[in-house]
Amino acid sequence: MLKHRRRKEKALRKLEAAQGNLVRLQDLTNELRRQLKPLGRQAELARKAAVFQADARDARLRLLADDLLELQSALDKEIADENILRERQARVEQQLKEVDAEIAQLEESAVSGAPKMSKAQDAWFTLSALRERYFGLRQVVSERIRLTSQPIDEQPRGLDPEVLDQQAALARTESSALKTQAETHQLKLDQLTAARIDLEQNLVDAESLLTSAAQSAADRREQLAKLAGEVAAAESRRDTRSAEIDRLNTQVADATKRAAEAEAAYRREEAEIAGLDAGELQLDSVHEQAAGLVNSAQTQLDKARANLNAAERELAASEATVAAIEAAIRRNGDGGKKLIENNIAGISAKLASQLQITPGYEAAVAAALSVAADAVIANDENSATAAVAYLRDSNQGRAAIVIPVSVETSIATASNAQSLISFITATGEVARAVKNLVADCVIAPDLATAIAINQNQPQLRVVTKAGDLVMRGLVIGGGELADNAVTTQSALTAATENFAVKQAAVVTARNEFAAAQQAQQVAQSSLDDALAKVKEAEAAQARIALRLAELSQQSRAAAAEAERLRSLLTQAEQSLAADRSEIEQLQQRLEVARTAPTTITPITAEQRDLLVQQVSTARSTEVEERLTLRTAEERYQVAIARVAELEQLATAERDSRINEVQRRERLKREAAVAAAVSIAINQVLERLEISVNAASALKADLEQQRAERDTRLQSLRHRARELETERAALVDSVHRDELARTEQRGRIAAIEDKALSDFGVSPDVLIAEYGPDQLVPPSLKAPGDEETGSGEPEVAKPYVRSEQEKRAKEAERQLALLGRVNPLALEEFQAMEERHKFLGEQLEDVKRTKSDLEQVIKEVDDRVQQVFAEAFADTAREFEGVFSRLFPGGEGKLILVDPDNLLISGVDVEARPAGKKVKRLSLLSGGERSLVAVAFLVSLFKARPSPFYVLDEVEAALDDVNLGRLLQIYEELRENSQLIVITHQKRTMEIADALYGVSMRNDGVSAVISQRIRDVSDELVESQ
Helix, strand or coil, rough: CCHHHHHHHHHHHHHHHHHHHHHHHHHHHHHHHHHHHEEEEEHHHHHHHHHHHHHHHHCCCCCCCCHHHHHHHHHHHHHHHHHHHHHHHHHHHHHHHHHHHHHHHHHHHHHHHHHHHHHHHHHHHHHHHHHHHHHHHHHHHHHHHHCCCCCCCCCCCCHHHHHHHHHHHHHHHHHHHHHHHHHHHHHHHHHHHHHHHHHHHHHHHHHHHHHHHHHHHHHHHHHHHHHHHHHHHHHHHHHHHHHHHHHHHHHHHHHHHHHHHHHHHHHHHHHHHHHHHHHHHHHHHHHHHHHHHHHHHHHHHHHHHHHHHHHHHHHHHHHHHHHHHHHHHHHCCCCHHHHHHHCCCEEEEECCHCECCCCCCCHHHHHHHHHHHHCCCCCCCCHHHHHHHHHHCCCCCCCCCCCCCCCCCCCCCCEEEEEHHHEEECHHHHHHHHHHHHHHHECCCCCHHHHHHHCCCCCCEECCCCCCEEECCCECCCCCCCCCCCHHHHHHHHHHHHHHHHHHHHHHHHHHHHHHHHHHHHHHHHHHHHHHHHHHHHHHHHHHHHHHHHHHHHHHHHHHHHHHHHHHHHHHHHHHHHHHHHHHHHHHHHHHHHCCCCCCCCCCCHHHHHHHHHHHHHHHHHHHHHHHHHHHCCCCCHHHHHHHHHHHHHHHHCCHHHHHHHHHHHHHHHHHHHHHHHHHHHHHHHHHHHHHHHHHHHHHHHHHHHHHHHHHHHHHHHHHHHHHHHHHHHHHHHHHHHHHHHHHHHHHHHHHHHHHHHHCCCCHHHHHHHHCCEEEECCCCCCCCCCCCCCCCCCCECCCCHHHHHHHHHHHHHEEEHHCCCHHHHHHHHHHHHHHHHHHHHHHHHHHHHHHHHHHHHHHHHHHHHHHHHHHHHHHHHHHHHHHHHHHCCCEEEECCCCCCCCCCCCEEEEECCCCCCCCHHHHHHHHHHHHHHHHHHHHHHHHCCEEEEEEECCCCCCCCHHHHHHHHHHHHHHHHCHHHHHHHHHHHHCCEEEEEEEECCCCEEEEEEHHHHHHHHHHHHHC
16 A cells, blocks of 8 residues: 555656646647748748759769769870880889899809809819829839839848848938928929919009009099089088078068067057046946846746746636536536427527526525426427427437416525525526525525424425525435536536636736746847947957057067077178188188099009919919929838838848748738739829819819800890889889879869768769769759749750750859758758647647546556455454454454545554453553464465465464464464464474474584474374
8 A cells, every 4th residue: 555655646746747748848839830930931942942952963963073084084094004104114124123133143153153163273283282192102102013023032032131221321312312302392382382472462462552543533533522512512502691691681671660560559559448448347337237137037037937837727727627517518418408409499598507696505506496407498388398298209308497487486584594596696587487496495504504494484495505405304415416507507607707817817927928028138138239339348458459469479579580580690691701711611622632643553454464364373383383392202201211111121131031931921912912002093093183184174164154154244234224224214204194193183082072072972973873974854843933834844865064064053043042041941840840740749648648647546546445445354354253262252353544545544453352451552461462463464364365374483472372272273274375384382393294303413504304294193093
């Protein structure tokens, strides 16, 4: 109930807020309706302007497409020419790369061939020396063979030791001669080496001199060119300095003049701004007064607007009341209404519509008139008879018909009551008819007084203002009277009068609002004028202040400029003097360099070549002499060995005559070895000869290759220079063409950007839809021009540039004739029209929704009250039974705090245990309060059963007797529901079907033990 009440209050608050939004939405709808007319006229102009704009846009786009295609065609042609040049350039660059690659390959070959050439020469020198060594060795071996091949005497071998000593002496003499010869060759080799070193040093010196001479000549040319350039640069700086000094003199004069003029203008403006300060103070005062008037007028306007909104809301409510009453009157479908609607002859009008009743007495008059309250007036008895017959024949209900009478009935009176007719006003026959109807009726202040009057004067009918009627033996009263013509007509009259009052109040509020609005506009206009004057004065002061600042800045800038120019002039004059001094020094240096003697080269290239040849000859002679020396040294070594051998032979001859046989065998072996060595030396010499010849041939071949390579390199370098010249020319041509194409692409991009930025059309779409190949559609018709013309449909025409230019100019002229046009008026008009329609539909939908919501709230209220009433009745009934069982002899019941309003009513519990007179829960003991709470919960369980219930130690505070009573309730509850009970009571456990024991183990984990009691009980019964 609490949740429902909160939701209801929230919904009602939202509905109240929605009512204010409805009023504002109605105002917005009216304002939109007012704005639609002028906006419609603007939309008509916008439609015409849109047609002319579309025509101009189409023509401009077609002209742009034509220009774009023409530029693209020229660009394509230039690109084709560029491709040809680039292909030629690529071929030239490829040839140049090939030539450079071949040059690099040849240079690399020359670099790699130099070590080969040196290696070949070294190999030839080494092989030649080795061949000479083997020649000497062959002589030694031949001598050994000769010695060992002599016939061996079978006699004791060997010479006489004295003979051997003599031979050794001769060999020693020969070795001395050989040593002297070797020393002679060594001395000669030293001399040749020294000569070769001197020649090589001379060659190095010559080449150094040649290099130095060439470098000196190049340095001299470079120095002369550098000095000439420095002289030209210095002269150019001198001329520039002179021109700069002239320019600075002119600028100093101009800056001084500008500073004087700015200072004079500053004085004039400063005098002018002093006169504006006084007027500004007066304008500020006027502006403040106008601002106060605007605030006051705005306050009055807001108040008038609030009054107008309130009056319009009250008027809308009054109008709705009148409409509702009129609708109720129209819905009343009794016979009298049918008679009036069908214009039955003799039936004039409703009786209630001809009566004027004093306010507050409508119910009394309606009770007195009874059925006549809804009666119609007939002209006479015949008309009444005909009307009744019509109703009966057409089966259109029944009707009460009043027939005027000419005889007036006397008015009944009472001592403490007024006649009812005094509260009714009518005219003519209607007055007499009403007087006859209520002549016996008086009005009393209350029902008791009415009964007393009727008891004293039984012939009178007595009514009260509440509508109670007392007559002889009959009292009619109670709630409000049902709607009838009298009360309804009175309510309609009151509502109509109230509506007229509200209309007048709305008119007054609107007039006040218009007056306040006009006053606010006048005050705002005055404020705007004052503000404009203040702003104008401030703008004038700002302009003058700005002018003063500008003049001050100009004066300071001119003075600073003059000072800066003077400084620059001084620096320029100093620089000019320095430049002149530098020119004189450079000219002297140049003259000295030109007149300096040229370095004479001490050696020529031919002399250098002769030195190279001499070095080569010296090297060859040195090698040959070195070979001869090596041969002589080897012969000397052989001779020394011969001497030692002879001495050893002599010694051996003396010491080994006993071993003669072994000596002879050894000599044989030595002869065989010498023969084998001789053969091997001959083979080696043959191979050495081949190698020397091959090395000589290789050296000659490498020298031939070097000569050919040098010739080829010279030819390729000449070809590379030719290709480089051609490539440079092609690059320049391609560069010029690229510049031209860049300009062409710039023009194309400008056209594409113009189409995209001005018209939102991409280049592809521009060419595809507006190109010269596309037909030009006929121009659109402006609104109002559809009926003009010959009536024949226009067809698309081919593109002609002159026609499109004329078409664009004509469309622009028509746009100029239209003047300023609101381009958004058409969209705004359509949007506002759709919005007005949408707001109207939404307004009606909101009104219907509000009515539906109010009806839903009422239905929910009724349903909630019904459900609560039923639930409370069931729970209260069950509570009395459960309480009497838990408290035998006691009495307990549930009572509503406010039974007339169930939505806000609370529930009170009265509990009186046996032997006690108290009924309040606060006066009961703790166990009794617990048992009462359990009784209430059990009552809820029985009134609204659930599948299961969880009870957590609800019987912990009960004694054994009360526990037994509660367990009986448990037994009843578990017949239809499952009970989950948490308890420490043994008796509660005994009635359970299953037990679950929960305990804490040593490791801190809970342990659960379960057992079905019913199964154990059944087993015990069976075992017994």
